[in-house]
Amino acid sequence: MLKEKNKSIATLLAFAMIPMSGLATDIYLPSMPSMALELQQPETKIQLTLTLFLISYGVTQIFAGSVVDSFGRYRVSLVSLGLFAVSFLVTALTKDIMVIYAMRVLQGVLAGFAVVAKRAFFVDVFEGAKRIHYLSVMTIVWSVGPIVAPFIGGYLQKLFGWQSNFYVLAIYSFLLLIFEILFSGETLKVKKPFAIQLVLKEYDMLFRAKDFFYGMLMCGISYAMVIFFNLCGAFIIEHEMGYSEVVAGYVSLILGFAWMSGGFLGKFLINKDFLPKIRVANYAQIVLILLMIFSSFYLNSIYSLVAFAFVIHVTAGFIFNNYFAYCLGRFPNSAGVAGGLTGGVSYIITSAVSYSIVAMLRPTMQLDVAEGYLIMGILGFLILSMTKFRKAYR
Numbered sequence: 001m002l003k004e005k006n007k008s009i010a011t012l013l014a015f016a017m018i019p020m021s022g023l024a025t026d027i028y029l030p031s032m033p034s035m036a037l038e039l040q041q042p043e044t045k046i047q048l049t050l051t052l053f054l055i056s057y058g059v060t061q062i063f064a065g066s067v068v069d070s071f072g073r074y075r076v077s078l079v080s081l082g083l084f085a086v087s088f089l090v091t092a093l094t095k096d097i098m099v100i101y102a103m104r105v106l107q108g109v110l111a112g113f114a115v116v117a118k119r120a121f122f123v124d125v126f127e128g129a130k131r132i133h134y135l136s137v138m139t140i141v142w143s144v145g146p147i148v149a150p151f152i153g154g155y156l157q158k159l160f161g162w163q164s165n166f167y168v169l170a171i172y173s174f175l176l177l178i179f180e181i182l183f184s185g186e187t188l189k190v191k192k193p194f195a196i197q198l199v200l201k202e203y204d205m206l207f208r209a210k211d212f213f214y215g216m217l218m219c220g221i222s223y224a225m226v227i228f229f230n231l232c233g234a235f236i237i238e239h240e241m242g243y244s245e246v247v248a249g250y251v252s253l254i255l256g257f258a259w260m261s262g263g264f265l266g267k268f269l270i271n272k273d274f275l276p277k278i279r280v281a282n283y284a285q286i287v288l289i290l291l292m293i294f295s296s297f298y299l300n301s302i303y304s305l306v307a308f309a310f311v312i313h314v315t316a317g318f319i320f321n322n323y324f325a326y327c328l329g330r331f332p333n334s335a336g337v338a339g340g341l342t343g344g345v346s347y348i349i350t351s352a353v354s355y356s357i358v359a360m361l362r363p364t365m366q367l368d369v370a371e372g373y374l375i376m377g378i379l380g381f382l383i384l385s386m387t388k389f390r391k392a393y394r
Contacts, residue, residue, distance in 0.1 A: 002074075002185035007125065010184045011134075014118045015141045017077070017176055020084070021057060021111040022145020024169060025050055029230055029252055030154040030245040031162035033238045038162070041097055044359065047231050051355040052101055053108040054227065058347030060112025065120070065340025066199040073117040073124070074186040080114035081177035088170035092163040112344070119339040123332055124187035131332075136270060136325045140263040143317065146226065147256025154249020202337050212330050214383055215323040216342055218278075220349025221380050222320040226259060227354040228372050229309055232363040240364050241302055251306055258310040262317020266325075274326070275384075278319055282384055285315040286377045289370055296367035305366045312373055319380070353379070 002010055028035070036046045068076050084107065091103040122134045156164040206212055233255075234248045269277055292308040327342040357372045 002125075002187050006183045006185065010121075011125070013176065013179055013184055014121045015138070017081075017114055017118050018138055018142045019145030019148075020173075021115055022142060023149045023172070024107055024111060025053055025227075026146045026149035026230065026252060026256075027153040027156075027169065028162060028165040029150045029234050030238075030248040031157040031165055032234050034157060034245065035162050039095060039097055043235055045097060047355070047358065049100055049104045050227070050231060051351050053104045053111075054347050054351035056105045056108030057112045058108075058344045058349075058351060060109045061116050061340040061342075061344030061347065063199075063340065064113045064116040064344075065334075065337035066202070067113070068117045068120055068340075069188070069334070069337060070191055072186050072188045072191060073120055074180075074184060076113050076117045077184070078177065078180055080110040080117075081173050081180060084110050084114075084173035085170045085177065088166045088173065092166035092170070112340075116340040116343065119328060119343070121187050123328070123339075124189070132270070132325070132329060135328050136263075136267045136321065139321045139324050140260060140267065143256065143260040143263050146230075147253060147260055150249045150252030150256070152249075154244075154246040154252075157245045157249075199337070202334050203341065206331060206334070206338060206341055209330065212327055212338075212342075214386065215327045215330075216345040217349060217383055218323045218380060219320055219327065219342065219346035221353060221376050221383070222316045222323070223346065224350045224353040224357075225316040225373060225376050226255070226313060227350050228357055228376070229255065229313075229369065231354060231358045232369065232372075233309075236305075236364060236369070237302060243302065247302075251302070254306060255309055255313050258313035259317040262314040262319075263321040265314070266318045266321030270322075270325075274322065278322060279384055281315045281318050282377070282380050285312060285319075286374075286381060288312050288315070289373045289377050292370040293367065293374065296365070296370055300366045305369065308366070309369070 032043075032046050035041070036043055039046070064076075087103045087106050087110070091100055091107075094100060094103075119138065122138055123131060126134050152168070153165050156168065230252070233251060234245075237243050237248045237251060238245060288308065288311050292312070295304060295308070324342065324346075328339050331338040353376065357375055361368050361372055363369050363372060
């Protein structure tokens with residue numbers, strides 16, 4: 001069990017593990033064009049490495065919650081970190097795209113278990129206003145991964161090649177494993193029996209809660225905006241506009257700050273009426289996307305692309321932060337299942353929507369990106385327009 005004297009450092013370690021999924025998805029974004037060339041693969045096959053991670057990450061979270069509620073958080077975290085280190089090393093050492101696919105699927109599974117366990121940590125350890133505070137801060141800390149990772153990845157690519165990204169992730173995982181063993185511990189006080197019928201009953205209860213269900217949908221669509229740009233952004237910036245991988249890394253850094261800014265704004269307005277502020281954010285988002293489409297006929301530079309993407313990602317981060325914190329705190333007695341289901345369903349939606357739109361539009365310029373944003377903005381608007389959803393919140 002977690003010792004009281006280690007509570008503070010264990011909380012810091014939980015925050016350090018939460019961005020793991022973002023680090024694993026974003027650190028190699030500037031390297032994608034180089035990977036395509038070195039591995040002699042088309043862009044879509046390299047983009048699929050990200051989508052496979054997201055799908056396996058999402059699917060795992062759906063059942064990971066019941067696992068960590070039954071077997072505890074601590075051992076699951078330790079096993080995940082150990083296998084993380086090994087899988088990242090294998091990814092760096094191989095040039096077989098099928099092996100990379102397999103490792104990315106495994107990494108998605110491991111990230112699902114690790115992140116669900118650490119989300120439940122905050123519900124286990126904190127109560128009341130502190131719990132709400134830490135869950136909101138958690139979503140902001142989670143956004144650190146997408147901010148820092150591509151910035152670091154751009155320089156790693158320039159100096160050492162794409163493999164260095166995965167060496168760094170292996171070292172990070174190993175260090176976290178050591179500190180977890182030394183300072184962390186189990187936080188689950190009462191383990192639930194792992195019975196399929198009970199698990200299905202809990203899932204049925206969660207899915208019947210319409211506010212929870214539509215919240216998961218909105219989380220998935222909001223984050224899909226970010227992943228959509230991640231899938232096509234580096235190729236547009238490096239191949240179409242002729243900039244370096246370092247520039248692509250800086251663009252991802254800037255857009256990561258946009259996502260975090262939306263999270264901070266969500267935390268700042270946490271006490272405001274829920275649905276009205278979400279509607280305002282969605283309306284603002286659609287207006288900005290329409291302006292991006294209109295300006296694309298006159299402007300098509302990296303500056304206009306990043307400027308519009310920045311403000312749109314702020315609105316997406318704001319919507320995601322509010323919904324994610326709400327869904328995670330909605331069922332405190334089933335924190336693992338609720339957190340796993342929220343992350344799982346939202347990431348499946350994110351990966352399906354973002355990859356489908358990229359495959360359909362094959363973006364090569366600002367207008368294509370704006371059209372992809374518009375599809376997702378309209379999806380969010382349709383969900384918010386549902387009468388049942390409107391009644392779900394008071």
